[in-house]
Amino acid sequence: MSETTPAKPPAKDPMKGFRGVLAGTLIMEAITVALALPVVAKLGGGLTSFTGWTVIALAVVLVVLCGMLKHVWAVPVILLLQLAIIATGIAQPAIAIIGIIFLAAFLWFLWLRRDVARRMAAGTLPSQQQPQP
Numbered sequence: 001m002s003e004t005t006p007a008k009p010p011a012k013d014p015m016k017g018f019r020g021v022l023a024g025t026l027i028m029e030a031i032t033v034a035l036a037l038p039v040v041a042k043l044g045g046g047l048t049s050f051t052g053w054t055v056i057a058l059a060v061v062l063v064v065l066c067g068m069l070k071h072v073w074a075v076p077v078i079l080l081l082q083l084a085i086i087a088t089g090i091a092q093p094a095i096a097i098i099g100i101i102f103l104a105a106f107l108w109f110l111w112l113r114r115d116v117a118r119r120m121a122a123g124t125l126p127s128q129q130q131p132q133p
Contacts, residue, residue, distance in 0.1 A: 015120075018113055022078070023066045025109070029102045030062035033085070039094050051091045058085055058095075078106055 033055060040052050061081065068074050082103035089096020119125050 015113070015116065018109070019069045021109060022069055022075075022106075025102065025105055026062050026066045026078070029098070030059045032098050032102075033062065033095065034059040036092075036094055036098060040092055043092070043094075051088070054088055055092070055095060058088070075110070079103070082106060 037052070037055055040049075040055050058081075065074065065078065065081065068077075082099050085099030086096045086103065089099070116125070
């Protein structure tokens with residue numbers, strides 16, 4: 001019988017799940033923005049107002065952007081969309097608060113991605129280490 005060496009498992013790509021994290025966060029933000037519709041209906045002149053339609057459009061754009069995350073321009077568009085959501089705070093401050101919270105989350109995700117890329121380039125990620133016998 002010949003002795004074979006065990007197959008080495010493929011290295012895991014830590015960047016692979018980044019789009020999933022962004023997509024999940026965009027869906028959570030779309031739900032949160034959509035749940036702000038009753039606030040807009042009560043305080044912002046109703047759902048038939050410009051503010052109401054703007055909130056509905058923002059929620060739809062957030063969902064559509066989930067399918068566009070494979071493009072290189074998606075992350076800058078996400079950040080610009082966060083600024084647009086914050087800008088709606090002129091008419092509806094509750095929506096601006098949502099935008100600020102999610103902008104902070106996306107900036108944190110981008111910082112984490114940069115940190116993982118730096119560690120991956122240096123070869124210091126745990127998945128890049130050789131197992132000890």
